[in-house]
Amino acid sequence: xxxxTQIPAALSVPEGxxxxxxxxxxxxxxxxxxxxxxxxxxxxTSLLLIQSSQREQTSGRxxxxxxxxxxxxxxxxxxxxxxxxxxxxxxxxxxxSNTGKLIFGQGTTLQVKP
Amino acid sequence: xxGVTQTPRYLIKTRGQQVTLSCSPISGHRSVSWYQQTPGQGxxxxxxxxxxxxxxxxxxxxxxxxxxxxxxxxxxxxxxxxLGDSALYLCASSRERGPNTxxxxxxxxxxxxx
Numbered sequence: 715x716x717x718x719t720q721i722p723a724a725l726s727v728p729e730g731x732x733x734x735x736x737x738x739x740x741x742x743x744x745x746x747x748x749x750x751x752x753x754x755x756x757x758x759t760s761l762l763l764i765q766s767s768q769r770e771q772t773s774g775r776x777x778x779x780x781x782x783x784x785x786x787x788x789x790x791x792x793x794x795x796x797x798x799x800x801x802x803x804x805x806x807x808x809x810x811s812n813t814g815k816l817i818f819g820q821g822t823t824l825q826v827k828p
Numbered sequence: 829x830x831g832v833t834q835t836p837r838y839l840i841k842t843r844g845q846q847v848t849l850s851c852s853p854i855s856g857h858r859s860v861s862w863y864q865q866t867p868g869q870g871x872x873x874x875x876x877x878x879x880x881x882x883x884x885x886x887x888x889x890x891x892x893x894x895x896x897x898x899x900x901x902x903x904x905x906x907x908x909x910x911l912g913d914s915a916l917y918l919c920a921s922s923r924e925r926g927p928n929t930x931x932x933x934x935x936x937x938x939x940x941x942x
Binding site (some may be wrong): 745746750755756757758759763805807813814816817818819820821 | 863876878930
């Protein structure tokens with residue numbers, strides 16, 4: 715059974731700091747991995763999608779890496795800003811289900827202090 | 829380009845009642861998935877529809893059901909509401925299952941059962 719874990723559950727950093735969020739999954743048989751951002755009480759905003767054959771994806775100050783063999787992904791945020799404060803979720807789309815079903819981690823709540 | 833639209837945004841219902849939530853996917857997207865988000869369980873997959881057919885179902889009781897129409901719009905229904913059904917219900921759409929499939933989420937419907 716695929717399980718996704720995100721550590722730490724919460725993180726507080728000063729503005730301008732570079733930071734790394736971690737995501738691990740127990741079964742390497744995945745189709746892709748997606749990182750999302752969620753603001754309080756709101757829906758999910760897709761940040762980056764990494765296919766299983768890819769090692770990393772970049773979008774602006776965000777860089778996500780994927781090491782499928784070890785079951786790990788990281789989301790790197792450069793030069794953090796107060797507007798980056800949100801909960802970050804990773805999700806995997808497992809192979810074999812033949813659907814778009816996503817299995818989510820519990821998320822990391824990030825606070826960037828001015 | 830319009831995003832995923834969920835209606836209503838907020839609902840308050842009484843135990844024992846039933847409720848119907850609606851999701852309009854991004855134009856051209858044929859796959860719609862539903863998720864339940866609670867503080868204790870996080871995001872959990874409910875079901876997925878593609879071309880009006882349910883392709884996958886999560887571990888929820890039969891009180892949770894859904895359907896998809898020919899225009900890809902989807903509805904989910906919860907009958908005999910329980911207090912524990914209080915949650916944020918999120919809908920996601922994707923073009924279809926494939927190498928570049930990315931899930932896009934709506935803002936959610938906040939259901940409160942009293």
